[in-house]
Amino acid sequence: MSGEGAGRNRKRRVPRISQGDSGLEAELDDEVRFHLERRAEALVRQGWDREAAEAEARRRFGNVDDVKRGMRKMRKRKERKVALGVWRDSVWQDVRYAFRMLREHPLFAAVVTLTLALGIGVNTAIFSVVDGILFRPLPFPEPEELVVLWSDVTERGGPDDEWFSYANFRDLRDQAATLDAAAAWGGWGPSWTDPQEPQQLLGAQVTEGMMSEVLDVAPGLGRTLLAEDHAPGAPGRILLSHGFWDRAFGRDPSVLGSVLTLMDRPYEVVGVMPEGFRPPFLPNADLWAPVSPPENAEQGRGGFSWRVVARLAEGATVDQAGAEMGELGARLAEAYPDSNTGMSFRVVALRDDMVSDTRAGLLVLLGAVGLVLLVACVNVANLLLSRASGRIQEIAVRSALGAARNRIFGQLLTESLVLAFLGGVAGIALAFWATDALVALAPDGTPRIDAVRVDGRVLLFTAATTSLAGLLFGLMPALRVSRADLHVDLREGGRSGMAAGGVRLRSALVVAQVALAMVLLVGAGLLVRSFQNLRATDLGFDPAGVVTMQLNLPPSRYPDAETLRTFTDALDERLAAIPGVEAAGLTSTVPLTGFDGDVTILVEGRPLPEPGDEDAVWFRRITPGYVEAMRMSLADGRWFGSADGPGDPLVVVLNETAAANLFPGENPVGRRVNVNDPMNPVWREVVGVARDIRNFGIREGSRNAMYVPAAQSAGRSYFPVLRASGDPSAVVSAVRAEVRALDPSLVVAQVRTMEDIVTAAVAPERFVAFLLGLFATVTLVLAVVGLYGVVAFDVGARVREVGLRMALGAEASRISTMVVTRSLTLVGIGVAVGLVLALAAGGALDSLLFGVGRTDPLTLAAVACLLVLSATVAAAIPAVRAARVDPAIALRSD
């Protein structure tokens, strides 16, 4: 109402009386009537008759109702604007006030910000990992159409994720209406012999349409693979990955058309895939080669050497495709009973398939960080409550001075949201760092880890989490304080009523905190025990001091069994002679690193089994030194020796599982078995039974397995395995030298110690257990700090009572006991509630546990003890302080 100017001499102010709708109508009436009257008067002065003047005034004014409607509309517009302005002003004022309060209490602000930053930071980091791996769409066009097919041979006692024979793949591809395209791939690890130092490359052989139709990704340079590249007898052609192009050719575009010698065969580079192209299989592949349909596909229908990726037809669902695969599977089983009996086919969305092993652990971690944030929020709520108690007088005064209750509530909530905002900003900073750490820490081979990053999606999540957290920890104190009986508080200096009620609420919060901490600690305890159990599992071999590496013998230089055997014999001898090597041998696969696939086995003297009923057995080719190097032990009979040469009677060693399955209740030693070829019976005598080893994974039980001497069954892919007396990696260069001496074109690849392999096999479990342990520790610390805060505040609020008791003769020790007992009661309730919650939530862990149940009494008891112990320590400090209260001072203080 400032800026009065020219009108002052003409106008005197009247108080504004009108309010609300009726007031508004009256105002409009007044304004219109004033105009009409003035106009009529003017006309009368000009000589108009009174009645005619009034009519003329109305005529000149126009339709009064229309005018009023227009005025009303504008009025509403203005009111909305004013309300918004008032709201904006008050929010701004609250925000400024909140910042001022925080500046005045820097310690409080720092503690709250750090607590929240921790909670929000770990949530953001874990969410970024979970989002990247589980939620983000795959980087392919229409990624939801991509599926993986599996052969399901559970009916014959096999796995449900078996690979495909080319014939079965081809028939499904050609007949399925729900599939738009399908292609198969097989692993391919050629040695590249053009460079000075030959290299082992990682690649895949793909059937027609894999790149162009199924994955639908065009090369960044050159052309994709065409039908003619897949034709039988086509010249060798390859696509390079961007990474390999960068690493080996410095991104030289002239690589197109050049020829690489792989396994002694020429391959022309026709294209380079774009940067960031990571096929769902072998995301780190260096190259892809087209493969043509095998000539004898029909004969190999019973095999499993291809993996299949497909694209659903438009509008088809995974379920529909699955149903069709079921029908086609049944039809194929009918048409080809010898190979397909007991075999059906499954369809899994590609993304689900890629992350199936990772999902449970990630979701557990996501849940865990949610709990961490909850506990952090409870802590902050506790801090706010104790501070609110201290501010009750200030608030009472403001209220007495006319501040509306909802304004006080709004201001308190604004303070909380400002705190949440600060915590969120600090949390995001923490999350950037933590996400990098998580990615670095993630086990090798974690699917899609390259898609993990903190970006807009993740920050949106953080913003939502932060706001929710602010409301969560801010609402309760704000409601409580703004509803407090302020008159009483003003009179009593804000000590008694509010404080006691606050303590009740805060005690409930402590119970909640302890319960949440209990849940996390139990989860972490169970996972750590599982991990220990995994590590303590008897593997059946001794990984310490063993180093393994890989060698591939190309058919061009090793065309037949004779040349292969000559090489392996020579290498075996040379390896054992390396100084510092205790034992050395060759094997066709290393335990815990993957599969070759099973072969079927027949027992001599038994009728041929029905198709689909054959026993499958894992086939491994070894030299005698391998057994020694791995320190495997024998249950019965003997291992091979130098007497089991190519010209000698054929022999085989079964593992205990195969012995039990194939010869139940019989002694297999001396019996004969035939592998994979009923038409051409080459019988091998069982000469021994080896103890089972953990071959497929530490969690997985043993399967049928057999060991065949390399001297009697030539292979072209071998892993030299050496046991060194000292550091196993020290002998690697000597191995390379020996290999080079035998054949300089061979590549010694994949050098790994057996210890590393075992560690990698439990890396996912260790990752989850470590993080859950970390989060549980953080939560424990937060809960203990929260408890300490409440007890300390409680003692402070009861100084008078304590002083009185002491003045009346209570002993100091009894006072301390009272304080500690009170807090232990809270902890006891919290532990009980937490126990119930932990048992209820334990189901989420089931798939991660190993050798320990979710109700493991030892873990539960240990966690309960840990909590009670920490709580005692947290309560002891204020308790001791309470006992030192000087009654005289305490009584005077009020």
Added chain:
Amino acid sequence: MTEHQMNLIRGTVDLLILKALSGGERHGYAVSEWLRDATGGTLLVEEGTLYPALHRLEAKGWVAADWGLSENNRRAKYYRLTKAGAERLEEERALWDRYATAVEQALAEDPAG
């Protein structure tokens, strides 16, 4: 008289009201009187249409209003220009000048040339 009457374009109403108030605060009737006098009676409007316009300008914050007593001691609503309104007046005026100049210039041109 009717051949001289013109309907005011909406934007022009705003401009003229702002101008009317630039001389100091006035009630609606005074604005309509000034408008008639200042245009020589040429730009006659239905007087009532001024009121929604005044309220619109008020909602926009270009004019402020409060109740006072008029010369003859009757309750009347007075409008005055705010600072934003004064600025707006300058802008509208410049805009009008440009518009009028452009139209005039066009009318002076010989379409045949």
